[in-house]
Amino acid sequence: MNSEGLNRIKEAGLKLTPQRREVYEAMMQLRHATVEDIIERVQSRNKEVTLSTIYRILDSFCAANILSFIYHPDTGKCYYDITVAEHHHLFDGTSIEDYADTELSQLIRTYLESKHFTEEEIAKIQVQVTLKKNV
Numbered sequence: 001m002n003s004e005g006l007n008r009i010k011e012a013g014l015k016l017t018p019q020r021r022e023v024y025e026a027m028m029q030l031r032h033a034t035v036e037d038i039i040e041r042v043q044s045r046n047k048e049v050t051l052s053t054i055y056r057i058l059d060s061f062c063a064a065n066i067l068s069f070i071y072h073p074d075t076g077k078c079y080y081d082i083t084v085a086e087h088h089h090l091f092d093g094t095s096i097e098d099y100a101d102t103e104l105s106q107l108i109r110t111y112l113e114s115k116h117f118t119e120e121e122i123a124k125i126q127v128q129v130t131l132k133k134n135v
């Protein structure tokens, strides 16, 4: 695993256990993954890592802002996302692509501010673009 990943776990104040390493490594490869995808990937490498351990690690990673999650607009499935910085998504069938565009985020922020959309500060803008299915 690259040191960037290791550092994110340590910086969050979590001990770098072999199991946490396995889960993070799986996410580094998968980028966006359902819990089933992660379980399959982790257990194909190490059968000793139990389901409850994987669930616990995913919860702690989300709480520590090491992972984020998104819902697929078509399937309603929840995906863990290795990228926590503000970014957008392009959904093409079952595939999910990241779309990073700070200009788009800023445009929406400015627009919403001009409409006095909320008194609160906007924490995150996430645009979901779904491509038309070719039937």
Ligand SMILES: [Zn+2]
Pocket (backbone or CB within 6 Å): 032, 081, 082, 083, 087, 088, 089, 097, 098
């Ligand atoms: Zn993403």
